[in-house]
Amino acid sequence: MHQNTPPRSTIRLTRRGRLVLILLATGAVVAGTALVMPLLNLRHGGEEAKPASLVIPEGWRASQVYGAVDKALALPAGSTEKALAKARLKLPSDAAGNPEGYLFPATYPVTKKTTPESLLSFMVNTANKKFNGAPVAAGAQRNAMNVYQAVTVASIVQAEAASKADMGKVARVVFNRLERGMPLQMDSTLNYALKRATLKTSADDTKLASPYNSYQRMGLPPTPIDNPGEEAMRAAINPPAGDWLYFVTVKPGDTRFTADFAEHQRNVAEFNAQQSGARPAQSPASQATQSSSAPQTAQSSSAPQTAQNSPALQATQNSPAPQATK
Known part of the structure; x- marks a missing residue:
């Protein structure tokens, strides 16, 4: 790390949570849930039922997908995850049998003949x-990665970006830091390790002994942390040029990226001041912890999270950055 880089105890990123809103033909709004709905076809003045469809939102974790498939097929909880062993999914060797990142977000048909294995295979084959x-492979190579690593970056972008417009810059922050x-x-990444969805991260959280603890571990996490969509993948393989190292969403629609830590502190102070109704200080004494919500699609956004004041956190280099494969 460069000598003029601020201490790791002061390096913080932050973002705001996102909420997926899916509008059904009936006008109902469903937030953050998979949808299984019959598609109707009008023929000869009557309604003929077609197969139902299962909607998997962008950014869902594999555990969420398994639960949605169980419900769609009216199976006991845990059935889909147990079916992985016999699904024979066509995953890259780097995945070691873990489909995280490859359960592609899309709309899938559900019929009486649909099984967990067939649905999971459909998702992986789509991914x-x-x-x-060729475009993804070439983009990954330009960034000194293999495709699996590109999917991992895309999953972080999907979880961290406050909007689709921010995805490219978030990807650039990832590469610049690496x-x-x-x-x-x-x-x-911490939320993924802890199997939770929260807007707050404590000092104790950052001490977690996990390969997904990106406060203490260098490089990318060992696997994707959700199942990213096409927009996030495009950002991961073709991020815009920029020197950004930090970002914070001060208010909805106003995410600020910077390479200057002092400027980032001022942005964080403005964010905290807006949350408390006070005027921002010129030199904030508090540090902002990065916060992430549950992985969801970036179709709409909720209010920005609060940057928390926390003790200094010392990030240790417990493992080297992974070697990129071309």
């Missing part, structure tokens, strides 16, 4: 079609 093409030997310090 392979999206990810294994190139400078800085820990990513993304709360989305």
